[in-house]
Amino acid sequence: MAAICFTKLPNPSSTTAQQALNRQRHHHITQPNSLIVPPHSLNSFTSLPFSRKILTTRLSTHLPISATVLSSLPTAKPERFGSSGEKVPKWSWKAIKAFTMAELEARKLKFATTGTEALLLGILIExxxxxxxxxxxxxxxxxxxxxxxxxxxxxxxxYYFPPERPPLTDDAQKVLDWALDHKLKSGDSGGEVTTSDLLLGIWSEVECPGHKILAVLGFNDEKAKELEASSSGPGFIDG
Structure with missing residues (x-):
């Protein structure tokens, strides 16, 4: 009589299968850039407080974020401060933020440069x-x-893609230099260059787009003097 041999099939719950499953789980946990979530369980996964943080962390590793922190604004005449012994006035953090917003606004409008109109928008957006x-x-x-x-x-x-930091137009650079000079001439050497100086600088460049836009919207010399009077003097805080 022939012998009959029975081959035992692997049980999914056996030790070997369990070890393979554990290794697979360990692989997903230890891989820094992998996050596998079954579609049917996504809702329940994101409902957990700790898993939302994990999901955000994983997504952020694949989304490039560019940020520039400025401590000063560009000047066309940096050498004059070093040679004359004049102390370079500091820009207020609100003026720096307004400048940063101006660059972003220029990119949003898809302009190749940051002009006086963008500086004006930056002040308003700040x-x-x-x-x-x-x-x-x-x-x-x-x-x-x-x-x-x-x-x-x-x-x-x-369809135009502007540079990450659109360069300043000549008019915009003149505005920044005017604001610096205005602060120096005010005699408040210890004060900061503020957004008011920036706005008055835009108004001083009569032929620039920013001045023309301000004039159309009702800004005039009288308002400029009123703003200057309210934002000058020692100890003035920008805002």
Whole structure:
């Protein structure tokens, strides 16, 4: 009589299968860039407090984020401070933030450069400085300035990708230098260059887009003097 041999099939719950499953789980846990979530369990996964943090961490590793921290704003005449012994005035952090917002706004509008119109928008978007509050109080808003910017400069090509930090136009650089000089001439050597100096600098460049936009929206020399009077003097805090 022939012998019959029985081959035992592997039991999924056996020790060998369990070890393989453990190794697979260990692989997913130890891989820094892997996160496998079954679609049917995504809702329950993200409902856990700790798993939301894990998911955010994993996603953030694949999304490049670029941020630039500025301590000062560019000047076209840096050598004059070193040679003359003049102390370079510091920019207020609100003025620096307004400048950063101006670069972002130029990119948003798909402009190749950061102009005086972008500086004006940066001041308004920052929103908490004396200059920004003065503009808003006089009906000069972000939406109106954007609208006038398109009227003055036209719409940019929607398929154009501007540089990460659009360079300053000549007019915008003159505004920054004017603001520095204005602070030095005020005699407040220990004070900061503020967004008010920046706004007054835009108004001083009569032919620049920023000045033209301000004029259309009702800003004038009288308002400029009023702003200067309210934002000058020792101990002035920008906002």
């Amino acid at each position: 929103g908490t400085s004396v200059a920004a509050k003065y503009l808003w109080a006089n009906g000069i808003t972000v939406f109106k300035v954007r609208e006038e910017t398109i009227k003055v400069l036209g719409k940019a090509d929607m």
